[in-house]
Amino acid sequence: MNVMSRTASKRILYSIPVIIGSSALAVALIAPQIATAQTPDLPSVTTTQLVSWISNSHPVPLSGTVTGVTSFPIPSVSALSKNPSASLSGSSSASYNIWENGKGSFRIQSLTTSGETDLYVIPGSVWLWDSSKLTATKEAIANYGSLGVTSSPNPQVTASSIVSKLSRQATLSVSGTTVVAGRPAYTLSISPNAPDSLIGSINISVDAVTHLADQIQVIPKGSATPAASLGFNTVSFSAQPNSIFDFSPPPGVKVVIPKTQKINGSPRPTSSPATQAKPKIVGTGFDAVVVAHIPTKALSRDGALLKVLHQVSTSQGTAYEYSNPIFQALILPNGTIVAGSVSTSRLIKVIGTL
Amino acid sequence: MTELEQTLSSGTSNAGAYQDYAIETKSLTKAFSGREAVSDLSLRVPVGSIFGFLGPNGSGKTTTIRMMLGLVSSNKGDITILGQPVEQLNQLARVGVVVEGPGFYPYLSGFDNLQRFAEVSYPAQKRLNPETSKLRRPDILQSLERVGLVGAKDKKYRAYSLGMKQRLSIAAALMWPRDLLVLDEPTNGLDPQGIVEVRELITSLNQEGMTIFVSSHILSEVEMICSHIAIMRDGVLQFQGSVEDFKGSLSKEFSLVTSQVDLAKEILVRFEFIDLHSCKIEGNHLTAQLSSENIEEIVKTLVEQGVGIRSVGLVEPSLEDAFVALTGRSSNVS
Amino acid sequence: MFLSEIKLLLKRRRTEVLFILLLLEPWLLAFLIYQFGGGGGQGPNFLNLVTHNGIFLVLASLSSLLPLLLPLAVSLVSSDAIAGEASNGTLRYLLTAPVSRFKLLVHKMSSSLVFIFVLSVTISLSGLVAGSVFFPVGKVLLLSGQTVSFFHGVLLVLLSALLVGLSLICVVAIGIAISTFTDIPVGATLGTLGAIILSEILDNITQVRGIWPLLPTNYWMSFSDLFRSPIIFSGISKNIVNQVGWLIFAFSIALAKFRFKDITS
Numbered sequence: 020m021n022v023m024s025r026t027a028s029k030r031i032l033y034s035i036p037v038i039i040g041s042s043a044l045a046v047a048l049i050a051p052q053i054a055t056a057q058t059p060d061l062p063s064v065t066t067t068q069l070v071s072w073i074s075n076s077h078p079v080p081l082s083g084t085v086t087g088v089t090s091f092p093i094p095s096v097s098a099l100s101k102n103p104s105a106s107l108s109g110s111s112s113a114s115y116n117i118w119e120n121g122k123g124s125f126r127i128q129s130l131t132t133s134g135e136t137d138l139y140v141i142p143g144s145v146w147l148w149d150s151s152k153l154t155a156t157k158e159a160i161a162n163y164g165s166l167g168v169t170s171s172p173n174p175q176v177t178a179s180s181i182v183s184k185l186s187r188q189a190t191l192s193v194s195g196t197t198v199v200a201g202r203p204a205y206t207l208s209i210s211p212n213a214p215d216s217l218i219g220s221i222n223i224s225v226d227a228v229t230h231l232a233d234q235i236q237v238i239p240k241g242s243a244t245p246a247a248s249l250g251f252n253t254v255s256f257s258a259q260p261n262s263i264f265d266f267s268p269p270p271g272v273k274v275v276i277p278k279t280q281k282i283n284g285s286p287r288p289t290s291s292p293a294t295q296a297k298p299k300i301v302g303t304g305f306d307a308v309v310v311a312h313i314p315t316k317a318l319s320r321d322g323a324l325l326k327v328l329h330q331v332s333t334s335q336g337t338a339y340e341y342s343n344p345i346f347q348a349l350i351l352p353n354g355t356i357v358a359g360s361v362s363t364s365r366l367i368k369v370i371g372t373l
Numbered sequence: 374m375t376e377l378e379q380t381l382s383s384g385t386s387n388a389g390a391y392q393d394y395a396i397e398t399k400s401l402t403k404a405f406s407g408r409e410a411v412s413d414l415s416l417r418v419p420v421g422s423i424f425g426f427l428g429p430n431g432s433g434k435t436t437t438i439r440m441m442l443g444l445v446s447s448n449k450g451d452i453t454i455l456g457q458p459v460e461q462l463n464q465l466a467r468v469g470v471v472v473e474g475p476g477f478y479p480y481l482s483g484f485d486n487l488q489r490f491a492e493v494s495y496p497a498q499k500r501l502n503p504e505t506s507k508l509r510r511p512d513i514l515q516s517l518e519r520v521g522l523v524g525a526k527d528k529k530y531r532a533y534s535l536g537m538k539q540r541l542s543i544a545a546a547l548m549w550p551r552d553l554l555v556l557d558e559p560t561n562g563l564d565p566q567g568i569v570e571v572r573e574l575i576t577s578l579n580q581e582g583m584t585i586f587v588s589s590h591i592l593s594e595v596e597m598i599c600s601h602i603a604i605m606r607d608g609v610l611q612f613q614g615s616v617e618d619f620k621g622s623l624s625k626e627f628s629l630v631t632s633q634v635d636l637a638k639e640i641l642v643r644f645e646f647i648d649l650h651s652c653k654i655e656g657n658h659l660t661a662q663l664s665s666e667n668i669e670e671i672v673k674t675l676v677e678q679g680v681g682i683r684s685v686g687l688v689e690p691s692l693e694d695a696f697v698a699l700t701g702r703s704s705n706v707s
Numbered sequence: 708m709f710l711s712e713i714k715l716l717l718k719r720r721r722t723e724v725l726f727i728l729l730l731l732e733p734w735l736l737a738f739l740i741y742q743f744g745g746g747g748g749q750g751p752n753f754l755n756l757v758t759h760n761g762i763f764l765v766l767a768s769l770s771s772l773l774p775l776l777l778p779l780a781v782s783l784v785s786s787d788a789i790a791g792e793a794s795n796g797t798l799r800y801l802l803t804a805p806v807s808r809f810k811l812l813v814h815k816m817s818s819s820l821v822f823i824f825v826l827s828v829t830i831s832l833s834g835l836v837a838g839s840v841f842f843p844v845g846k847v848l849l850l851s852g853q854t855v856s857f858f859h860g861v862l863l864v865l866l867s868a869l870l871v872g873l874s875l876i877c878v879v880a881i882g883i884a885i886s887t888f889t890d891i892p893v894g895a896t897l898g899t900l901g902a903i904i905l906s907e908i909l910d911n912i913t914q915v916r917g918i919w920p921l922l923p924t925n926y927w928m929s930f931s932d933l934f935r936s937p938i939i940f941s942g943i944s945k946n947i948v949n950q951v952g953w954l955i956f957a958f959s960i961a962l963a964k965f966r967f968k969d970i971t972s
Contacts, residue, residue: 025446025967032963039956047921116939128851128935132928133753133770135850135935148852153755155852253941262853263937269854270846271759442803444970465805472803476796480719492711494804545800 058196059203061227066191069207072230073182073223076175079231080121082263083200083254085173086114089247091343114252117173124264125171139266140171146266155268156275174250178223178232181209185221188212188304194222199234200251203227211305215365216240217345218305229256239344246344301369308359308369315354325350331363333370394453395420395553395584396441401450403436410436412608414450418586418601423579425595426588428605429700434588435473437605438557442470455552466497469546469554474561475538479531483522483541486530487513490545498549508548520544535562543571547578554578556587560594572598592696604699611699623695625687627668629659629675637680646671657683708806712818716784722822725780729826732776733768733834737841740764753931761838762847762857765864766931768834769827769871773927777871778878778903779896781823785882786895788815789965793890793972808965812883816958819879824872831868835861851936863933870930870943876950877923878903880957887965890972920945923953 092111116128124141134150145158186209194208204224211218217239224234234250268274298311328339331349338349340363348358349366355373357366396418403411411433418424428434439445441452443459452459455467477486491508498505517523520540525533533541539562546554556575560568576598579585589595595602596616603613612619627647631637634657641647641661651662663671672685716722740757753770756763789812792798801811838844847860855863882899889895906924909915919925926949929942 029963029967032959032966035959036956036963039952039959043921043952043956044918048917130935130939133766133850133931137851139852146852150850150852151755153759266852269848269852272848272852439799439970442799443805444799444802446967446969462805462807465803468803470800470803472799474796476798476800478715478795478797480721481715485718489711489715490800490804493708493801493806496708497805 057198059198061196061203061205064193064205066193069193069205069225070182070191072225073178073232076179076231078119078121079229079256080119080258081254081256082118082259084114084116084252086112086252087249088112118259118263119171120259120264126264127172139264141264148266154273154275174235175232177249178235181221185209185304197224199224200254204233213306215361216305217360217362237345306361308357308361308366311356313354313356333367335370393420394418395455396586397453399451401440401452402448403440403445404448410608414610416603416613418584420584422601423575423585423599425599425602426586427592427602428590430590432605433608434605435557438472438555438588463497463501466494466501467552469551471542471546471559472557475542477530477541480529482527482529483517484513484526487516487545487548491548494549516544516548519547536564536567539563551583554583554585558589559587568594592692596692606700620689623690624662626660626690627663628688629685630657630683631680632657633680634659637675640675640678640680644674708814709817712814713821716818716822729780729830730833732772733764733837736768737764737837741841758842760847761842761844762860762864764838765831765834766867768830770928773871774907777875779900781875781878782882782896782899784822785819785879786886786899787892788883788886790886790889790892790895794892796972798972799970802970809962812961812965816879816883823875823879827868827872831864835864849936850934853936867930867933873950874927874946877953880954884957884961887961923949925949
């Protein structure tokens with residue numbers, strides 16, 4: 020082999036890893052963006068059709084992974100008290116696996132590297148399993164709402180409640196098509212009429228085949244990127260074997276049966292002090308503002324946390340302002356919290372009426 | 374990797390195609406980071422010769438040998454080994470090699486080391502000659518016997534002396550049937566007895582028909598066994614040809630023994646009989662290259678000037694002197 | 708040639724010592740858990756499950772060895788491939804034997820691959836024995852809270868041993884690639900280990916989240932997904948693709964560097 024051809028083959032040999040490396044990088048960095056930018060061609064639908072699909076859906080067997088993402092952090096209280104300013108920046112996301120059999124049984128699985136937490140729900144029986152503590156907790160069927168779950172937490176359930184509660188105070192339109200979890204979908208756009216709302220629109224994607232909502236995005240006013248979204252990463256609509264939902268505490272693990280169970284289904288006493296007043300809601304729909312009270316003791320305890328927040332003057336004194344793109348809250352020195360997806364001026368107005 | 378497949382499948386088709394030269398290089402040039410280690414080297418190693426490749430350390434011998442064996446690529450030029458371009462590796466199965474000292478696994482015994490290389494080389498031997506069979510234990514023991522290492526066969530290589538290591542590398546080079554043996558400084562680290570043994574081994578292998586290419590920076594080690602030599606200096610070939618040709622190419626030296634050696638030198642220079650630079654004096658013995666061939670006139674002049682002459686004549690120069698003249702360095706300095 | 712590589716590997720005292728040390732690790736771990744408990748029921752890496760069922764000792768061993776000690780052991784072997792031969796002075800004799808450079812790389816790579824699978828399977832077997840000596844064995848509790856039979860559990864353990872072996876493919880591939888760039892084996896070992904540790908660090912920095920799927924260590928713990936019900940295959944299959952990708956990528960670098968390299972060792 021002469022020198023020329025050796026130089027040439029050397030160049031070819033070196034180009035192989037360069038091609039492999041750069042295409043892998045390209046796939047990793049660019050492909051996710053391409054996937055979401057797709058707009059498949061689908062037969063056209065009307066707004067009414069989309070609304071009726073979302074409102075009149077029936078549970079079907081499915082399995083998939085649901086991810087919730089916010090462009091702002093949802094800090095835990097412990098993280099906040101450790102480093103308030105750091106925990107107020109960045110974004111947060113969480114995902115869980117979900118199985119449903121379409122007949123009221125479902126299971127939610129939240130994974131860690133070498134463990135998991137599962138909620139097994141079949142009609143008449145609810146178990147919470149924690150592999151890191153090796154505990155199985157039996158929850159009363161009426162009480163599993165206290166876990167933050169009132170029904171299977173899939174995007175369809177959330178979407179239908181949004182449509183039923185908010186669609187009357189909003190303008191609805193079909194905003195096009197998209198791809199969710201690799202499946203073509205229509206997008207219903209719900210834009211609030213209320214001028215004080217922080218929300219530009221809520222976009223609900225509806226699977227083109229099963230007609231189930233599979234993604235919800237909340238887009239702030241004046242922005243094109245969602246501030247919060249909840250949707251399937253992967254989903255498959257197929258029959259699920261019963262074994263997925265079956266759970267009985269395995270031998271040798273700790274079984275916990277909460278005391279409230281024994282009071283025969285009566286509601287669990289709230290953990291907050293009895294002196295605390297019930298939250299009040301001012302206004303309806305997108306304009307709704309929640310007024311609540313927390314003990315001033317808690318305020319002074321979390322003083323460090325409050326110091327990183329902006330201060331706003333109101334008719335009831337200087338308030339601390341917590342805000343993110345789709346949510347505002349004012350905290351008054353007397354422990355009153357006024358919050359909603361509305362502008363600060365609306366919150367200040369509500370404070371004036373208290 | 375089509376090129377590799379070609380290399381592997383080309384097999385024995387060209388074996389025996391070489392007739393005149395076991396190794397032939399054409400305009401071989403190699404530079405390491407801009408500095409030329411070998412420049413425009415055209416070597417021809419006749420089949421059946423014992424070819425001494427001489428030059429001081431750093432003259433480009435090892436780089437040349439590495440290029441011949443495909444270890445280092447050339448910047449320019451071609452190499453043909455046993456009739457095939459060096460890039461086709463197969464014919465290397467016919468070449469026994471000792472390059473820049475022994476190289477073995479320190480944690481294996483001498484026997485296990487030879488067995489390792491026997492296993493590694495077997496596929497190439499088999500490609501060259503389909504009838505080749507694997508080397509068995511007795512074959513390996515025989516190779517060890519040949520270099521006198523049977524007694525140390527189970528000793529770890531790291532416990533070997535330098536001489537034993539050198540012998541083991543010669544044993545490895547001779548495990549398979551070879552047409553050509555390339556030995557780079559094979560006597561490094563050997564005691565005088567070992568050097569004699571290696572010389573005898575080289576001669577006897579050559580008599581069996583093997584071409585032997587042996588490099589050295591010490592001329593005296595190889596001059597008595599070589600049929601051909603090549604001399605390198607700073608990467609440039611100074612001479613190549615048979616030892617007779619080399620001797621014939623040298624002009625004879627004037628030799629004078631006298632008690633008045635300094636006076637003699639002064640006169641010889643004054644009358645421009647000799648070149649001052651070539652003049653060497655050892656005791657009362659003066660040697661020099663002559664400018665004039667007329668030795669009678671020289672003797673007459675010396676006698677007239679009162680120099681007593683004990684003996685005078687023309688002698689053939691030693692190879693060592695010629696080597697120094699060509700390479701600018703004594704070959705005994707390493 | 709391939710068998711010769713395996714023999715060369717096994718005849719080395721260093722390899723034997725590595726093997727023995729790694730096989731003893733499950734016994735040490737078993738003894739510690741037996742004496743001091745499994746971390747108060749909160750322990751990571753299956754420690755809390757070991758006292759419940761000895762079979763989990765295998766997983767506890769593998770997941771405690773995987774981040775550092777297994778890569779160290781494997782990089783000692785894989786980075787020796789070319790750099791070790793160069794420093795012994797044997798590389799020039801292998802290439803003039805003659806062995807084609809491509810084949811030499813292939814044989815070095817395949818013998819190291821055999822090494823990692825033998826290593827992970829024997830550690831697992833050692834862990835199974837140690838686990839059943841120190842702790843009760845029986846029906847196996849999965850991470851999802853469901854149980855399977857003992858033999859089903861053993862099968863899962865052996866599968867996870869294979870997946871741990873598979874996870875080490877990148878260490879072999881990167882080690883061999885780095886070893887073509889230097890004649891100093893220790894340098895190649897440190898470079899390889901450094902690359903793996905760098906990957907493990909990057910895997911925890913959210914700013915580079917975009918390249919996480921490309922990191923060789925990103926899916927290393929996916930073998931634990933075997934112990935869920937149903938088994939989650941997405942991480943496992945991504946790990947396989949990732950490891951094979953690194954094997955091809957690093958091998959192509961090794962070949963590009965080594966194919967025409969001037970051998971001056």
